[in-house]
Amino acid sequence: MTRAGKALPDKRLPATHDSLAFGVPSSAPGTMYALVSSGGLAVPPREGRTVLFGRNRPEVHVCIGEDDRHISRHHGRLVHRDEQWWVGNVGRRPIRLPESRLLFTDEEPVPLTEGYTPLFIRGSGGREHLLELYVAGRDGQRRGAGRDEATTPPRTWRLTTTERLALTALGQRYLRHEAGAQPLSRREAAACLDRLRPGEGWTIKRVEHLLLGVRGRLSRAGVPGLTREEVGEPVGNALNDNLFRELMVSTTLVPPDLDWLHED
Structure with a gap:
């Protein structure tokens, strides 16, 4: 054809x-x-x-x-x-x-x-x-916008290049829209990044540091569900799950970010 x-x-x-x-x-x-x-x-x-x-x-x-x-x-x-x-x-x-x-x-x-x-x-x-x-929906725009209302974009959080790379590795299951998505472990994410970018010092501690930094920053900015006090015990993986759901809903992370994980 x-x-x-x-x-x-x-x-x-x-x-x-x-x-x-x-x-x-x-x-x-x-x-x-x-x-x-x-x-x-x-x-x-x-x-x-x-x-x-x-x-x-x-x-x-x-x-x-x-x-x-x-x-x-x-x-x-x-x-x-x-x-x-x-x-x-x-x-x-x-x-x-x-x-x-x-x-x-x-x-x-x-x-x-x-x-x-x-x-x-x-x-x-x-x-x-x-x-x-x-x-496009019946209003021709995003779902949820009223017929006579302008579309209000979500608040997108600013990330450094290094933060985006680490969070993409950790949250790749969310970016793939997998059922019941959960973050990779810090160990898995560090191994993934070290394989893709050898020599850049990707360790479990570095991934942990970047993750905690973003979670703390968004919590201070008013995003709920990112502290132990809010979630209560047992915490499990709830804090990071809440973080990645916020990053997805706010379109801070989007599926094309997975290109960061492709090998050259």
């Missing part, structure tokens, strides 16, 4: 486009945005409209995993029917949806809800390729 005969997307998104986790501009209800690291597109709704994604750039609308032969040439499709967008898998490897749901080859397509949906496809060497999707 070639591009000939396929409806062209109305708007291309550049590689520099912000993560769709930050939301989208005011758009016609049902407009579907699709974004990968090399760019993407925005497609208005229309019955039967189809968007193909996979690694064969000349034959798909969104090219994902172009240099990874574990990704199929045509890996999946997004189709608009019955006033809704649906995602289907036609590739060899499953597509992972939020909450660790796997969509297998030729399985019944899954409807997309309004708002943000990240999809992951496992490639070579354990790498996971991210396809971000966003379906």
